[in-house]
Amino acid sequence: xxxxGSLGFSxxxxxxxxxxxxxxxxxxxxxxxxxxxxxxxxxxxxxxxxMDNTERIKEQAERAEExxxxxxxxxxxxxQEAIARAMRTGEDVRQExxxxxxxxGEALITRARSEIQRERDExxxxxxxxxADITIEAAGKVIDRTLDKxxxxxxxxxxxxESTTLKKG
Amino acid sequence: MPEKKGxxxxxxxxxxxxxxxxxxxxxxxxAAGPVGKSIFGDLGLPAWLSVPQPELKLPADTVFHLFGxxxxxxxxxxxxxxxxxxxxxxxxxxRMKLVPGRLQTIxxxxxxxxxxxxxxxxxxxxxxxxxxxxxxxxxFVAFNAWLALLVPGYGSITIHTAEGEIHLLRAANTDFNMPxxxxxxxxxxxxxxxxxxxxxxxxxxxxxxxxLKDGFRQLFKGKLVDGLLGIFTGFMTIVTGxxxxxxxxIRVISLTFRLFGNMTAGEILIxxxxxxxxxxSVLVLPLYGLExxxxxxxxxxxxxxxxxxxxxxxxxxxxxxx
Numbered sequence: 001x002x003x004x005g006s007l008g009f010s011x012x013x014x015x016x017x018x019x020x021x022x023x024x025x026x027x028x029x030x031x032x033x034x035x036x037x038x039x040x041x042x043x044x045x046x047x048x049x050x051m052d053n054t055e056r057i058k059e060q061a062e063r064a065e066e067x068x069x070x071x072x073x074x075x076x077x078x079x080q081e082a083i084a085r086a087m088r089t090g091e092d093v094r095q096e097x098x099x100x101x102x103x104x105g106e107a108l109i110t111r112a113r114s115e116i117q118r119e120r121d122e123x124x125x126x127x128x129x130x131x132a133d134i135t136i137e138a139a140g141k142v143i144d145r146t147l148d149k150x151x152x153x154x155x156x157x158x159x160x161x162e163s164t165t166l167k168k169g
Numbered sequence: 170m171p172e173k174k175g176x177x178x179x180x181x182x183x184x185x186x187x188x189x190x191x192x193x194x195x196x197x198x199x200a201a202g203p204v205g206k207s208i209f210g211d212l213g214l215p216a217w218l219s220v221p222q223p224e225l226k227l228p229a230d231t232v233f234h235l236f237g238x239x240x241x242x243x244x245x246x247x248x249x250x251x252x253x254x255x256x257x258x259x260x261x262x263x264r265m266k267l268v269p270g271r272l273q274t275i276x277x278x279x280x281x282x283x284x285x286x287x288x289x290x291x292x293x294x295x296x297x298x299x300x301x302x303x304x305x306x307x308x309f310v311a312f313n314a315w316l317a318l319l320v321p322g323y324g325s326i327t328i329h330t331a332e333g334e335i336h337l338l339r340a341a342n343t344d345f346n347m348p349x350x351x352x353x354x355x356x357x358x359x360x361x362x363x364x365x366x367x368x369x370x371x372x373x374x375x376x377x378x379x380x381l382k383d384g385f386r387q388l389f390k391g392k393l394v395d396g397l398l399g400i401f402t403g404f405m406t407i408v409t410g411x412x413x414x415x416x417x418x419i420r421v422i423s424l425t426f427r428l429f430g431n432m433t434a435g436e437i438l439i440x441x442x443x444x445x446x447x448x449x450s451v452l453v454l455p456l457y458g459l460e461x462x463x464x465x466x467x468x469x470x471x472x473x474x475x476x477x478x479x480x481x482x483x484x485x486x487x488x489x490x491x
Contacts, residue, residue, distance in 0.1 A: 005228070006227065006228070006431075007227050007228070007345045008227045008228035008229055008344055008345040009239075009346065009349070010239075010346060012238055012239050012242070013229060013239065013241050013244060013344065014349055014350055014353075015242075015347040016238065016240065016241075016244045016345040016346075016351075017244065017247060017341075017344075017346045017347045017350035018353060018354065019249065020244065020247045020251060020350070021305070021350055021351060021354050022354075023251060024250075024251045024254065024255070024305055024309055025301065025302070025305045027251070027252060027255045027355075028255065028301070028304070028305055029260045029301050029305075031255055031258045031262055032254075032255075032261075032262060032276075032304075033280070033300065033301050035262040035265055035421075036262060036265075036276070036277060037282075037284070037297075037300075038278045039265045039267070039277070040277065040280075042267065044266060046267065049473035057183065078485060100318065104357050127413070128281075131314075134225070151341070153399065159313065165207060169343040
């Protein structure tokens with residue numbers, strides 16, 4: 001103990017220094033470690049949050065980009081389909097118009113033919129009537145008396161009908 | 170670009186003048202000091218050139234009494250360190266910012282470094298528990314040493330007391346009681362964390378009779394060889410445990426004397442250098458730098474060893490084996 005005393009060992013000073021260490025420990029815990037650890041934890045949490053947010057935003061951006069490219073692709077596909085559909089419709093319209101024009105043409109031709117036929121028939125009819133009249137008149141002049149127009153006309157018409165050269169159609 | 174003539178950014182005449190000045194100081198210092206006196210004898214130089222022989226005194230001087238309790242100059246120095254550390258910490262942490270300023274960055278760096286050290290050695294959970302203890306020991310040891318070297322007044326301001334003329338301040342680490350107090354703190358936390366983590370099982374590290382009992386049990390069952398082997402191993406375990414217990418107490422002594430010895434030796438070295446060659450303060454500056462480094466190293470050693478002891482305390486021997 002005497003040796004320790006020569007080194008400066010003193011129980012009161014030792015107690016005082018232990019108390020000093022304890023006080024320093026308590027005070028530093030309150031004013032240094034606690035606030036700094038809280039701040040470091042807070043900063044770590046914020047950094048982690050920021051990184052998570054960045055990751056999430058990145059993922060969202062990737063998803064949005066993917067979505068956008070999908071939509072662009074779909075729009076392009078849709079556009080191509082629309083073009084194809086329009087072309088098909090155009091072709092249909094063209095064919096329909098062509099068909100319509102053709103059928104109209106054919107109808108026109110048919111109508112013209114039937115018109116011609118009708119006019120021809122009318123002309124023949126008029127010719128036949130005129131011919132019958134002329135014939136009766138001529139025959140009447142030849143025999144110099146008036147013929148029964150009605151009866152003779154019927155006979156002439158019958159002959160004309162039977163005739164192959166003046167046959168209708 | 171014209172070539173500059175000179176040395177160390179000064180013109181040659183200035184450098185030569187300074188060199189002559191310092192050499193003269195060195196010469197006079199050596200001649201006036203004990204080295205010169207022993208070589209040249211008394212040259213009749215003025216008495217004020219002589220430096221009084223440093224008085225190497227290990228016990229700290231009592232500056233005053235507080236409620237009948239002696240307050241030594243090392244205790245006053247410890248108070249200054251406490252005021253400095255707490256004041257500095259308070260100034261920095263009272264307005265903590267998420268984006269730190271310069272001082273906050275420096276302090277956070279220091280504290281963060283100590284925290285990382287604790288976590289890397291003891292793991293996340295235990296590191297966080299040990300950190301305040303280790304950091305307090307580190308900061309106290311380091312700043313006790315640094316303030317004693319950097320703040321004027323340590324070992325130079327004297328006061329008159331009933332015991333005579335004494336120094337008002339003395340580096341706290343150079344008083345035997347301060348390292349001992351720190352070592353006892355480390356020792357106290359060793360037992361505290363050990364019992365907290367392992368309960369009464371913590372004592373098995375120092376007194377384990379289980380193996381001995383197993384040996385006797387084997388012997389009573391008639392297994393002679395296994396029993397004798399078990400009893401022998403049991404005794405060895407008890408002896409090892411007692412040695413372990415002894416080593417725990419020896420740690421207190423080793424921690425105390427390591428810090429006390431290094432710090433006191435450093436201070437004595439500076440005193441002696443200043444005494445041997447008067448006016449050689451400039452040349453003693455590197456020694457001051459060395460002492461600053463030693464203060465830091467001792468703080469790391471004390472804090473680091475405490476950290477290791479605490480880590481060992483929370484691990485049972487069974488865990489250590491794995």
